[in-house]
Amino acid sequence: MLTYTGIENPLAVGAYSIERNSVVLQRYRYLHESLFRMAAGQLPNRENWDLRLGICRHIYEDAEAAQALRKRIPELRTSSNLLGREPDPRLTLMMEELVHAESDLEWAVAVYEVIRPAMLEAYREHQRFTQQIVDQPTIRLLKHAIADLEEQVAWGAELIADLRSYQDTGAEAAFAHHIRGLLESAGGVSGGGERSPEMPRRLRSHVAYAIPLRSRRDSRRMGGTTWARTGMDNLADDAVLRRLVMMMRVRQEEMTACDLIAGVIYSQQHMPWDFYYDLARHIWDEARHAMFGQAALEADGYDWIGRPQYTSDYDVNAEKIPAAQYAWLSIGIEEGAMITQAKKKEYEFCRNEAKHPLMEQFQDYDWADEIVHANLGRKWSPELMGEELVFVREVAKKELEHFWAEVSKAQRERTQ
Ligand SMILES: [Fe+2]
Ligand SMILES: [Fe+2]
Structure with a gap:
């Protein structure tokens, strides 16, 4: 018309x-x-x-x-x-x-x-x-x-x-x-429907919902949860292949970062709307990264789903306050990866050494997303903590030390 x-x-x-x-x-x-x-x-x-x-x-x-x-x-x-x-x-x-x-x-x-x-x-x-x-x-x-x-x-x-x-x-x-x-x-979504003056009853929410201290995975379809990286078994003795496949698995296991962000969104109340809006994008990005790994593994015929699933990002940090959890991820891990250029190096490895076009493309975008996430960390972690960024970086450093100590212990126990 x-x-x-x-x-x-x-x-x-x-x-x-x-x-x-x-x-x-x-x-x-x-x-x-x-x-x-x-x-x-x-x-x-x-x-x-x-x-x-x-x-x-x-x-x-x-x-x-x-x-x-x-x-x-x-x-x-x-x-x-x-x-x-x-x-x-x-x-x-x-x-x-x-x-x-x-x-x-x-x-x-x-x-x-x-x-x-x-x-x-x-x-x-x-x-x-x-x-x-x-x-x-x-x-x-x-x-x-x-x-x-x-x-x-x-x-x-x-x-x-x-x-x-x-x-x-x-x-x-x-x-x-x-x-x-x-x-x-409630008269339906718009409130315009028929309503009764009889008020509904509360069945489960007499007690506050508690998010768990350990995140869950589907034990009927997946390997158990683990705090140690397990990569894939039975790979040819080829250093480039091994690094590439481990990178795919690390991407796939970014689901554990989703759990961490979810915990922060749920537990941290009374922040400005923009905080939740930014974290909604952050969580979806990490889920996309998990699918980068899933897609790369499936493209190359690896059975990733039956493998143990790494849940450390959430589990090791679960007892910390949301400010410390978000500082660990966004400043410790994500800003840290910018300082060491780890994301750039992963991309260059996939392009120049592994010569794997799908992983090259995934890492290219992963790197771009992580720059956004490091910026989110610098924007929100000081506000969550009520401290200057310099202090938040000190907190993140401590929390990283704690995290790596726990993960190394799990790694040692696994290989013993
Ligand atoms: Fe990521
Ligand atoms: Fe990220």
């Missing part, structure tokens, strides 16, 4: 006043931000590899959706001071209960069969019934959120079928029913 720049149905009165729109968008924002935080809390406890990767991707996509909503809401005569508010205690209860999911299936069914499909339906309705000219900026942001939600829900259905094929089933139905009941009691 040529007229109205292609906006269809421009003459119809829309269903959303400014006031109503602001209320509804606040609910959407809250749902994305809470899903993201609860997913972070769940990650160290989740087992299935694909679910773990999906959680990291969807944390990033939820953060992007929330970011767009945070820009739009103040345009609707709404103070930006209200952006951190919880819009509905029943939605809050739903999220507090959600984080207590006790299995991969409970989490997957509640998120991908209940909450995200309801969000998708609400956004489609909003897109359709809002006045098409006045609310075009909302329509545009919802278009992106809808595209992500469609992919998430379709992927979630495949995931759930896979989980049901080998994990214990049964308990997830009651949990999904509980979560659905909470959402319905």
Whole structure:
């Protein structure tokens, strides 16, 4: 359509006043931000590899959706001071209960069969019934959120079928029913649905959810967890090949960095929104790095999934405060890799010595991502710690010493 720049149905009165729109968008924002935080809390406890990767991707996509909503809401005569508010205690209860999911299936069914499909339906309705000219900026942001939600829900259905094929089933139905009941009691995603004055009950969140001290991996499909690097077995006696394959495995095992960042996101409360937004990207980058390794190993026919899985980044640091955990990763490891040029050297090794085009490309982008992460460390670690960067670097140095001592001990025990 040529007229109205292609906006269809421009003459119809829309269903959303400014006031109503602001209320509804606040609910959407809250749902994305809470899903993201609860997913972070769940990650160290989740087992299935694909679910773990999906959680990291969807944390990033939820953060992007929330970011767009945070820009739009103040345009609707709404103070930006209200952006951190919880819009509905029943939605809050739903999220507090959600984080207590006790299995991969409970989490997957509640998120991908209940909450995200309801969000998708609400956004489609909003897109359709809002006045098409006045609310075009909302329509545009919802278009992106809808595209992500469609992919998430379709992927979630495949995931759930896979989980049901080998994990214990049964308990997830009651949990999904509980979560659905909470959402319905809140009048659904937009709050416009039928509501009952009977308030829902709290079943699991009487006690605070505690993230675990040891991260989990899927013992039915993967080797056990380990604090020592195990690479791949039975490689030819070729130093270049051995270094290359170890590099692939180290990338694949960056999942443990995802767990660490997830723990920081969940445990560190009351930071500015930009902190969580940046860490959502950070966690997704580390999950992408894990897939770099997975893809390189699979391209060359290595069975990585049956190998023991390195979980030190999370496990060794788990008892530390989030500020020390993030300083360990972003300053100790990531800024450290810039100082030693380790990332540049890995890239050059893959290009010049291993002559492995896929790993060359992965390391090229890995290096670029790590520059971003070192900058995130310099931006946020001092704020988390309440100290100058110079002091944070001293903290990171101590935490690295502690970490390497633990990992070397595990390595010695493994080779004895
Ligand atoms: Fe990484
Ligand atoms: Fe990184």
